[in-house]
Amino acid sequence: MTTKEFLNQPFELQRLIKIKEKRIQCYRELASCPASPSFEPHYAATRNTKAPFERYLEKINVLEEELINDYAKLEYLKHEVDVAIDGMEDPIEELVLRYRYSKLMKIGDIAREMNYSHRWIKRVHARALEHFERSHPSSPSDHC
Structure with a gap:
């Protein structure tokens, strides 16, 4: 994973x-x-008694x-x-990852929450993912 x-x-x-x-x-x-009634004659071998x-x-x-x-x-x-x-080196990157993946916020909502531009948050997010992957290379496979 x-x-x-x-x-x-x-x-x-x-x-x-x-x-x-x-x-x-x-x-x-x-x-x-x-349920609407059915007026067509039909034969049912097993009659369904449930409504x-x-x-x-x-x-x-x-x-x-x-x-x-x-x-x-x-x-x-x-x-x-x-x-x-937890334990990311950059607190801004940690906060962006926490908002995105723990609180399940959208990038635009994170940008409004942190008072930054959407574009800047996307850059920080990409950088944070790279740093997270470097600092936690085995964590995803350990949790499977």
Whole structure:
């Protein structure tokens, strides 16, 4: 695992969490909508006795349990990344990495927070990644 992949783990997990939250929202909407009756005659060998909204409620419960685990894992990954960032030589680089990978802030938000230009923060970020990779060459592979 490269340094960038190690640092981006919380971002990837956050993305998956957002997808699951959207799916839960869709299932809630489907569960609250009445099912339309079917007027077509058809034969079903095994009749489904569950109401349609019950399937959606079951899916919601499964996804919510997964989300609980994902949130716990996200906090663990953020802490792991935060510990790896500790001890950077340049405090500005350390702060930029901490904002970006522990607090999951966008570059533009970091620039506003630190009162610097977007371009300058991008340069500091690139430099910080190089220094992080040099000072922590084995840390990403140790955490796998």
